[in-house]
Amino acid sequence: MSMATPQTAVWHHRTPKTRLAMWAGWLACVALFVWCWEMMTERTIWAFVYDAPVAANDLLGRAFPPKWDYIERLLWPLWDTMNIATLGTLLGIVLAVPLAFLAASNTTPSRHILRPAALFLIVASRSINSLIWALLLVSILGPGILAGIIAIGLRSVGFIGKLLYEAIEETDIRQIEAVTATGASQAQILNYGIVPQVLPTFFGISVFRWDINIRESAILGLVGAGGIGLQLQASMSVLAWNQVSLILLVILGTVVVSEWVSAKVRHAII
């Protein structure tokens, strides 16, 4: 790397050629940025942007103090939100566990057909956000928490499936061989050789996903999938910003509590 050519008295970290290449690379990045910026702001109405400080002032003035007595009408949606997150996580687990065993290279029954299919399902589920799943399901099932639960479940499949199949692939082969050597059947190998090894990871992943799902289920109501987001949407559409600020505080509190619970549980397991 550090080639000091005999002619120069000063040491340089890189050769002139590398420096030129890096300079060209940075120039390309800047040019791409400027081009993207131009394209992005093509349709921006700058009057609104310049007006933002006034708007922000106005908004904050309306949002504070929060309308505290509105909290009575938030308790039931909050319970719905918890249910969407918990039942959605359970649905995700139920769907993800078989997929993970199909996708892991050491437990898959067919390496060429089922494994790629399972991997595709896992990637597809992960690349679509739960809000988009909810948007689809609300237009199919109608508004309500069922759409929210299924949306959360379908998004969780990819997350839990991916982390779980990686955990299954990392299991200690010696324990599995020991169980195999006793003459155990395939199901027994799974039950006594693999499951005990991945169980702590599995619970850790599930609780982690539950924590993420609490955050996501709080906003699913924006597209009509139940929970506290419905109240958020209703308050925003009548521009009741003092209700919006209270809802945001409630969401923030729930997120902090769920994060604390999940950290405690994961700490206890692992």
Added chain:
Amino acid sequence: MSDAAYPTQWRRPPMMVKSRFWRIALTVGAIIYLVLALGTIEVNYARVVEGLSRAQRFVAGFLQPDFTSRSRDIWIGIAESLTMTFTSTVVGVLISIPIGLGAARNIAPRAVYLVCRSIIAVSRSLQEVIIAIFFVALFGFGAFAGFLTLSFATIGFIGKLLAEDIEDIDEAQAEAIRATGASWVQLVNYGIQPQVMPRLIGLSLYRLDINFRESAVIGIVGAGGIGGTLNTALGRYEYDTAGAILLIIIAIVMVAEYSSGYLRRFLK
């Protein structure tokens, strides 16, 4: 002690909860919760049956996506999403570097540390969609609000991971630079930057990937990008166009995931 005290059959010891009382209590609690929670689900079966034909049309639309009839809207949405993703990642990373430096306990004074950590905490605790709602209210509809949202979210993500990375550096190298009488800027440039740069580039690529996914979502609340196009298509019940948009999103996410993974391995 008689022989009968020794069990002749092996039973697997409990794997998670050791005490018998808590095992039973947890199971009963879980069952009670499930009954209560499942009881609150209200399903309007008439609506579901009506929706099934839509589900059928959606599946059909997904299998026979229509890329052409709304190609202009799709193209504008994709271009907005991609440009928004790139610019917001660049700006977000540029802002998060000083904040990450300030949030590293080993190189920043306590007051700066607390300020930077609280900026990171605020940015991380709010959902992108909620931030987007506010920025749309302040800056009007369109990609600019989306750009600000994603930049803001990037600051928390990169800032936190960068700060943790700086806290984990090999102190011996920083010590060697300090011993030459280097200033703080020189310490950062020669002692810390070479150690964290590869990881910072990796994190930025990862965030680029996340920002694209998020850009598909924040459009639903009006912050520009492909999400808005998708929302419109579903609102018009044009499931074939929606299917096409979803397929494009999945394809771009997959390409981004594989290429960023490849690039990160290459840069290591």
